[in-house]
Amino acid sequence: MNIEKTETLNIRSGEDIVRVRQNVRTKALAIGLSLVDQTRIITAASEIARNTLDYGGGGTVQVDIVSVSVRKGLRLIFNDTGPGIPDIARALEDGYTSGGGMGLGLSGAKRLCSEFDIRSEVGKGTTVTLIRWK
Amino acid sequence: MEQIPILKIGDCLLVSIQVDMHDRMALALQDDLTNKIVTSRARGVMIDISALEIVDSFIGRMLNNIAAMSRVLDAVTVVVGMRPAVAITLVELGLALTGVRTALNVDRGLALIRKIIDEQDGAGVLDEYREN
Ligand SMILES: Nc1ncnc2c1ncn2[C@@H]1O[C@H](COP(=O)(O)OP(=O)(O)O)[C@@H](O)[C@H]1O
Ligand SMILES: [Mg+2]
Numbered sequence: 001m002n003i004e005k006t007e008t009l010n011i012r013s014g015e016d017i018v019r020v021r022q023n024v025r026t027k028a029l030a031i032g033l034s035l036v037d038q039t040r041i042i043t044a045a046s047e048i049a050r051n052t053l054d055y056g057g058g059g060t061v062q063v064d065i066v067s068v069s070v071r072k073g074l075r076l077i078f079n080d081t082g083p084g085i086p087d088i089a090r091a092l093e094d095g096y097t098s099g100g101g102m103g104l105g106l107s108g109a110k111r112l113c114s115e116f117d118i119r120s121e122v123g124k125g126t127t128v129t130l131i132r133w134k
Numbered sequence: 135m136e137q138i139p140i141l142k143i144g145d146c147l148l149v150s151i152q153v154d155m156h157d158r159m160a161l162a163l164q165d166d167l168t169n170k171i172v173t174s175r176a177r178g179v180m181i182d183i184s185a186l187e188i189v190d191s192f193i194g195r196m197l198n199n200i201a202a203m204s205r206v207l208d209a210v211t212v213v214v215g216m217r218p219a220v221a222i223t224l225v226e227l228g229l230a231l232t233g234v235r236t237a238l239n240v241d242r243g244l245a246l247i248r249k250i251i252d253e254q255d256g257a258g259v260l261d262e263y264r265e266n
Contacts, residue, residue, distance in 0.1 A: 014156035021154060021188065039188055039219040043227060046190040050157070094228050102191040108227035 004072075005065040011049050011078075012058045020049045023063055024076065031065055031072040031134055040112040041074055041132040047105035048078045048128050054099060056080025056126055066131070073114070073133040081125040088120055138163045140170050146178035146247060147171065147209075148240075152185045160196045167200055171207045178247035179204050182240060184215025194229040201234045210250045211235065214243035 005027075009020055024045045028038040045061070052059040059080030066075045085091045092110065097103035106128075110116040115131040136159060141148040147170055149163070167179060179200065183189065189197070201211040212235045224231070235250070237243035 014158050018154050018156050025187065036219045036222055039217075039223045040226065043188045043190050043223050046188060046192075047227075050190075050192065102195055102229065104191045104228045108191065108229070111226050111228070112223065 008062045011052045017049045044109035044112040047109045056082035076130045078128045084122040085120040147176045150182040179211040180243045212243045
């Protein structure tokens with residue numbers, strides 16, 4: 001996988017989540033994702049950015065335009081050094097929330113992407129990777 | 135621009151969300167609308183989301199909450215103008231807008247609100263009395 005373009009944004013406030021959505025939108029347009037796929041990846045990004053802020057205590061997202069041969073994609077790597085997730089399988093269940101949310105951020109984002117990966121260690125932090133291929 | 139304007143037209147409140155709202159803004163709108171339903175004695179609330187490029191679970195919950203609270207306050211909420219890509223994404227996200235009535239556009243939304251209010255009031259015979 002080649003990284004054609006990379007940029008890292010901070011996620012420290014609600015306004016930053018808006019900026020992440022806008023950044024992802026610009027890049028989704030740039031690689032020519034369909035309207036529905038743009039909507040999917042922006043929505044997934046919004047969900048995970050909010051988790052990074054609300055549960056991870058803030059962090060960063062690396063927004064990459066990637067390619068494999070002629071195929072392009074958008075890869076988002078969210079990273080925080082917050083409390084981590086003790087039970088990832090449970091966190092991925094539809095409707096599970098520890099914070100009064102709808103419990104659809106992780107499970108929903110997974111459905112909205114082509115590839116989804118989550119790594120978390122209690123006391124160390126959480127990394128969530130999303131890819132939407134064209 | 136930190137506040138979403140709420141317009142009053144007859145006995146309806148109209149909100150057109152034209153900006154990408156951050157979460158505090160969405161919560162403020164929810165509170166403002168609830169207060170305004172009470173103070174203006176509105177019977178209908180129309181929320182135009184045709185400018186929204188996405189609806190995530192936070193905004194979805196806000197719409198659900200507004201609909202639930204307006205029901206308690208005897209007002210009907212209709213969400214209008216949801217883009218098709220947004221509707222598809224909401225379903226995949228797993229978010230059901232339970233209790234949120236939807237309509238294609240503002241005209242149909244107003245017609246739907248009228249229809250529901252009239253049904254509730256038994257063909258609207260009590261409307262004149264409510265005005266006073
Ligand atoms: N970055 C994170 N750090 C710590 N915990 C997290 C993180 N992201 C998600 N979680 C945990 O996973 C749960 C499910 O997340 P999500 O599906 O987005 O639902 P919600 O945000 O509505 O709670 C959260 O309630 C939280 O306990
Ligand atoms: Mg979440």
